[in-house]
């Protein structure tokens with residue numbers, strides 16, 4: 203967040219990080235009361251700026267904070283402070299949960315243009331060829347040249363397109379999934395067709411899912427961060443309504459803190475895995491394929507229940523917020539990976555729900571993205 207020389211608010215996207223006080227030249231589009239743009243050139247540079255330890259940091263669209271070096275966490279905390287102050291005002295206390303140095307991505311998306319494999323250049327579909335990725339878990343990074351080799355040698359379908367590389371927890375076997383959802387596992391002698399599943403051992407929870415499906419980007423760190431936070435907030439009760447539940451991460455992590463869980467999720471395959479995951483963990487649950495906004499009834503739950511919502515980036519529909527106002531459950535946990543819709547939803551919920559706790563987790567190191575989590579209790 204910056205200011206134009208006349209004081210107008212500027213929201214700037216800054217490849218390679220932007221330190222408070224730096225003066226930059228930016229391409230800006232002016233809206234009614236503020237401008238939005240991208241940094242094009244630095245006029246003054248903060249001495250804390252570091253040498254990026256990724257050779258394609260300047261062009262690759264995968265990360266944004268390489269030049270923040272050891273100051274990345276402090277910078278990101280400042281970005282979260284700006285966001286929350288702008289959206290919710292000064293008075294709302296919150297806690298910051300920085301990522302450990304060891305957090306790496308267990309899921310990356312590369313593109314093959316018929317000759318080279320790499321990430322897209324920032325704001326473009328031009329390829330930045332890569333042979334390693336320091337933001338990814340080592341087995342994923344090491345698999346990049348093996349994928350390049352297999353595509354160039356036509357051992358894998360060589361039509362241009364997107365390839366997702368993913369691995370479990372701990373990061374060992376690597377899978378690649380093409381745009382048609384076909385999957386191969388990397389073995390010592392090359393890529394072999396496989397359907398997975400990918401297994402994540404996350405403390406006491408074990409979760410399986412198919413390659414190419416949604417799962418947390420840095421699963422060990424996400425499980426540690428969410429688990430620690432929800433335990434510190436003493437989230438427990440009778441029924442957990444795990445809405446937008448995926449393959450059951452929250453239900454499994456919260457385990458015996460609840461007697462029963464109801465998981466609602468729109469992806470049929472995710473729900474099938476959630477059923478298996480929770481059954482293997484011995485956790486009684488009802489897992490439903492449904493659109494949460496269509497499914498959520500008036501007066502959901504009783505006071506000992508907890509409703510946990512982890513929607514996609516766009517957040518909650520207004521009608522859903524209205525229906526939540528009638529819920530019988532007395533505790534609600536809202537998770538959001540985009541701060542602006544998350545804060546908008548908190549404001550929509552505020553007539554019926556009191557904001558008790560707010561936390562910002564750095565689940566996406568080296569990017570400007572954060573995960574926000576709120577604990578709300580029903581107003582008397």
Ligand SMILES: C[S@@+](CC[C@H](N)C(=O)[O-])C[C@H]1O[C@@H](n2cnc3c(N)ncnc32)[C@H](O)[C@@H]1O
Nearest residue numbers: 446447448451467468469492493494512513514
């Ligand atoms: C941010 S992910 C969270 C998944 C899970 N809570 C986790 O942490 O692994 C959002 C999930 O919501 C699902 N989803 C998206 N729109 C939905 C909708 N309208 N109703 C139900 N589920 C939806 C997606 O398939 C995805 O699994």
